[in-house]
Amino acid sequence: MWISDVWAAVVVLAGTTSAAAADNGPIAGNPLIEIPAGPFVFGRDDGPENERPRRLLQGRAFAINRTEITNGQYARFVEAAGHRPAFYANHPIFGLDDRPVVGVSWGDADAFCRHYGLALPSEQQYERAARGTRGHAFPWGNASGARVPANSGADICCSGDSRDGYPMTAPADSFADGASKEGVLNLLGNVWEWTSDLYAPYGSAATNSVGPYRVLRGGSWNSDPGHLRTTYRLAYDPEFRFAANGGFRCVRSAP
Template sequence: MPDAQTTASATASTVLADLDAVRARTLDLVSHLSTEDLERQIDPILSPLVWDLGHIAAYEDLWLVHRHGGLPLRREDLAALYDAFETPRAVRGELELLDRAQAEAELVAVRERVREVVARRGVGDGTVFEMVLRHELQHTETMLQAMRHADLLPPTLPGPPQLGEGSFISVPAGEHLLGARAEGFAYDNERPAHRVEVPAFRIATRPVTNASWLTFTEGGGYERREWWSDEGWAWKQDDDSTCHPAIRDGHPDAPVCHVSWFEADAFARAHGARLPTEAEWERAATWHQQTVGASAGNVWEWTSTTFSGYPGFVAHPYREYSEVFFDRGYRVLRGGSWATHPRVATTTFRNWDLPQRRQIFAGVRLAHDEEAH
């Protein structure tokens, strides 16, 4: 699917075609599920899948019909029900949500309103439409997380490729323009682009594999206190955490997946390495195509960076997208996963999650200080 241009060249037909293609993909990803599986809450930290469908419809109505089109909300009673901050994930399974048929009907009804708005006033520069489109793509990845947790992934969906072990390359010290440029679509936390000095470092050409992780596990990785931070050890002890089942079940040469930041940090310490900063990750991703950029997009990759705003950050178009998560212990992930649509997984996109979370499709890429070698 070609990337929409968030400029005056965005056309109504192109934008609507892209929205329809994304919607078809969303519905195809859940088409194999029973209504019971679609409507139940699989885990307290994951929404019922049917909530995501209702949320996608409500978000589209809010931004494309109400705010862009100037029309009243189609159903005001759904605004709070599908507001991610009004209804946190832990309670969504207890709410009286739209059922499958109702949620699917709402998606259709809202899209018809969008078509009417576009016919009447066009798409402007396309920015708000691109935001809504990528919002849906991001939600389909969280839906795939829930499906993976319950062993309900679509049977035809390919997983990560088998890459095998890589090596380390050196990236010289230098100035890097971190973040998204002014042109094109980007989220507020990717801007403003700003220059940072990045010391020389070494970084792995590929993410850590399942085979390497199992060696770490069998070598006492979850028992060796000296490899864990204080917070990481407390998390491991409280949750009695050990290797995620997906690692043992996965192909040895596939990138390790479903590891928390605490586990990633411990693995790096055990190997005399560390996690890259997000500036290092982005510099390496754009430095040479045979480094990070070539193998990115298989699993999200934890960085050592705490999620915060860039210097000069301005919330847009609403502070709840990024700003409310700043400086609250969330860690930045980069690169995208096999479940991430390429339209979302740009080299400047910043994902984030709490360090104890491992429901996401997250893995590890190691780094070293250059002077350590």
């Protein structure tokens, strides 16, 4: 199933929350939101095989960017580090300063985070930030309906639509009513986000990963409801940098 989902992800033109503590962090305009240590639900037993089993894990504290990394933030990194620009840097919509950067490989995203003394989130960190401690289906809880507070796509994979106000990417600070309990934005929708993990069935060592794929989480602006959930895992070629629906954010783990 996941191999076909890789193609689905390639698009080339491809309520009230209780905010947690935050600090400004090293990325101007994108504070780090503190996620406290403690038990949380990871995985599920009623979904695809690669999302099983459901477990209760003890998580360490970490902090995660409030929003996806934007084009403006990525451009400052490119200038400071001499790194290559994002593939869609000059696109009239995908390249807007306040939109999440897209057209970046896993290596590009990893280099950005490392430049600021941060890292890409692990799958466990991403899922804890998105689901809270109780394993909610969505960052805003378990309720789903006709209106989803996220930038998503058509009901049938995989086309964007403008029902949510944005036919493609939305500003990174959009959809405040879809924030997580801690106040992290767009953990579902807008753009898929790179994680640090190699793709492998849960419980397998990285050396037993299914090919050299990395995992993306969170769905995007062209995701149908089946892809727009907190447990969905997308295996993806880490070298590919031409997707217009894939970005990232960074984390800082507790020492």
